[in-house]
Amino acid sequence: MKQKRKQIMNINLTKRDMDVMNILWDSEEPKTAALIVKAKPELTMNTVQAVLRKLLKNNLIEVADIVYSGTVLTRSYKAMVTQEEFLLFKMTSEYQSLSKKVSKVSILSALLDTEEDPVQVKQDIEEIEELIKNYGKKTS
Numbered sequence: 001m002k003q004k005r006k007q008i009m010n011i012n013l014t015k016r017d018m019d020v021m022n023i024l025w026d027s028e029e030p031k032t033a034a035l036i037v038k039a040k041p042e043l044t045m046n047t048v049q050a051v052l053r054k055l056l057k058n059n060l061i062e063v064a065d066i067v068y069s070g071t072v073l074t075r076s077y078k079a080m081v082t083q084e085e086f087l088l089f090k091m092t093s094e095y096q097s098l099s100k101k102v103s104k105v106s107i108l109s110a111l112l113d114t115e116e117d118p119v120q121v122k123q124d125i126e127e128i129e130e131l132i133k134n135y136g137k138k139t140s
Contacts, residue, residue, distance in 0.1 A: 011058050019043060020051045021060065025083040030064035030076035052077060060086075 033048045055061040064078040
């Protein structure tokens with residue numbers, strides 16, 4: 001897991017890269033390049049193919065299968081990390097670069113302040129308390 005985290009933290013994805021990743025994350029089935037273009041027509045086939053090569057190289061996606069697209073065999077792709085894993089890795093990377101300026105407590109407080117539903121805030125606090133309790137047991 002730490003190896004995957006380091007790898008993700010060192011990857012800078014463009015908007016187009018994220019467009020393709022979001023299509024793969026939102027799909028329950030692997031997608032071919034043609035299906036990705038169909039899902040987001042402002043992407044060209046050349047762009048999608050270049051992005052897929054980059055994502056493959058960085059181990060964010062994998063070839064799921066070789067399938068027919070019409071009469072031609074083509075690769076279908078799926079994400080190797082979940083959207084949540086990716087976002088958490090990127091957020092923690094950002095935090096590490098700012099950790100001398102902003103504390104974990106300040107970030108947590110700011111995140112709780114963004115929630116407008118008091119019931120949800122209470123539930124979040126209970127979950128955080130449980131997490132802290134379990135984390136304390138793990139480190140003892």
